[in-house]
Amino acid sequence: MHEYSLASAIVEQVKKIALGHNASKVKTITVSADPYEMVIPDLLKEAYGIITDELELFKDSKLELLILPAEIICIDCDHKGEPSIEGDDEFAYNFKCAKCGSRDTHLNIRHLTIETVDLEIPE
Amino acid sequence: MTQEKKITVKKQAYLVNDEIADKIRHIMKEKDKLFFNIMGSIGAGKTLLLERIAEKLTPHYKIFVINGDVATTIDADRIAAKGATTVQINTGGGCHLSANLIQKELDKINIDDYDIFFAENVGNLICPAAWDVGAQMNIVVVSITEGEYVIKKHPIIFKGAAIAVINKCDLDGLGFDSGNLVEDAGKIKSDMRVICTSAKTSLGLESLIEALGIQLP
Known part of the structure; x- marks a missing residue:
């Protein structure tokens, strides 16, 4: 879990950003995640709700999660990009290189990233 | 009156953790220390393996082990009995160690007093994979009693590991088979070292110590 x-790391970073902009409210936080980041979106949103429940700055704010396409790095040919097919029936996440066909690949996980924050700022 | 403003951030949620982890790695490198992160599920044999490693290394090196568990100091006490200095982090409900927790423990000691550092992560094959603790090398320990599909079911943690240890190989042929796990570990990626061990009998221990880059006089 x-x-x-x-969620706590997101809130801590956004709190600093909001204070830096003299914001009175955080409206929406948009984060992106790799499909293999091992994040369960509903649990992340639930944890976010628990953490921000009593934080006035985050009252009624939303956390939106964008799931990015998978990306691999081929150990054989150094190709970096989307795999040719999503996985392997026999071996999960053993992605095939779209360029040379090798299955000797690293999964290039793009970690959970705070993309944008919508703030309400007093004029 | 208020106005709404969209701020582009483009920063990882792990940013603070990763910055601390990079700092730990930098300090360890600068001071010529080794730091290993041992991950694996509950009961894989991480602690016994660290006891065996401590027995081998403590006559020659000063070892510091940070143990992560939800509760108790059992693991830290066991490894301390083998000559290493240990500290137990109780995470409460936390399912992984993080760089911040490691840094707090390192702040309490003089790093120069030790040669080699180990973190024994919380028993879990999922969450620790996502949290960089600042180690130079990640090692995943699985045992042949965890079922023949344990690697297939948890590939991501192996994607970030330099060494896969297949433990409890003394039970090979006694209703358990290391072959499938060795084969699966080999399929994860070609540049991961796969070592069969038995922490109980010390089988493979020297290969593991050699793979860690530690020289014994």
Whole structure:
């Protein structure tokens, strides 16, 4: 259940950003995640709700999650990009390189990233 | 009156953790220390393996082990009995160690007093994979009693590991088979070292110590 740690890390960073802009409210936080980030979206949102429940700055705010396409790095040919097919029936996440066909690939996980924050700022 | 403003951030949620992890890695490198992160599920044999490693290394090196568990100091006490200095982090409900927790423990000691550092992560094959603790090398320990599909079911943690340890190989042929796990670990990626061990009998221990880059006089 590391979603709680992640939600907490998001809130801490956004709190600093909001204060830096003299914001009175955080409206929406948009985060992106790799499909193999091991984040359960519902749990992340639930943890976010628990953490921000009593934080006035985050009252009624939303956390939106964008799931990115998978990306691999081929150990054989150094190709970096989307795999040719999503996985392997026999071996999960053993992605095939779209360029040379090798299955000797690293999964290039793009970690959970705070993309944008919508703030309400007093004029 | 208020206005709404969209701020582009483009920063990882792990940013604070990763910055601390990079700092730990930098300090360890600068001071010529080794730091290993041992991950694996509950009961894989991480602690016994660290006891065996401590027995081998403590006559020659000063070892510091940070143990992560939800509760108790059992693991830290066991490894301390083998000559290493240990500290137990109780995470409460936390399912992984993080760089911040490691840094707090390192702040309490003089790093120069030790040669080699180990973190024994919380028993879990999922969450620790996502949290960089600042180690130079990640090692995943699985045992042949965890079922023949344990690697297939948890590939991501192996994608970030330099060494896969297949433990409890003394039970090979006694209703358990290391062959499938060795084969699966080999399919994860070609540049991961796969080592069969038995922490109980010390089988493979020297290969593991050699793979860690530690020289014994």
